[in-house]
Amino acid sequence: MKEFTLFWLTGHSEVVKGDEPHEAMNNAGYGGGSVGALDFYANGDKREKYEWDSQNREWNPLKIKP
Numbered sequence: 001m002k003e004f005t006l007f008w009l010t011g012h013s014e015v016v017k018g019d020e021p022h023e024a025m026n027n028a029g030y031g032g033g034s035v036g037a038l039d040f041y042a043n044g045d046k047r048e049k050y051e052w053d054s055q056n057r058e059w060n061p062l063k064i065k066p
Contacts, residue, residue, distance in 0.1 A: 007039045007059050011052035015045050 001017045004024045008014075018024030021041050025034065039059055042049070050059045 003044050005042045005044065005046040007041065007050060009037050009039045009057070011054060011057070013047050013050070013052075013059075015047065 001019060002024070003015050003017055004021050005013055005015050006025070006028075014028075016024040016028040016030075018027045049062055051062055052058075053060050
């Protein structure tokens with residue numbers, strides 16, 4: 001099974017598992033109605049690559065420091 005990170009419009013993120021993103025969401029107990037609350041998904045565990053900006057209510061990629 002593959003891992004997918006779900007990034008929700010609430011500022012919450014989580015890793016789910018399945019062969020495809022929709023299957024991983026189903027395995028985690030999410031139905032089709034939840035897609036409206038999903039901002040985006042990424043392949044693999046990408047929770048450390050994005051941060052939630054609560055003021056603007058959006059996910060932003062983390063900047064890598066040199």
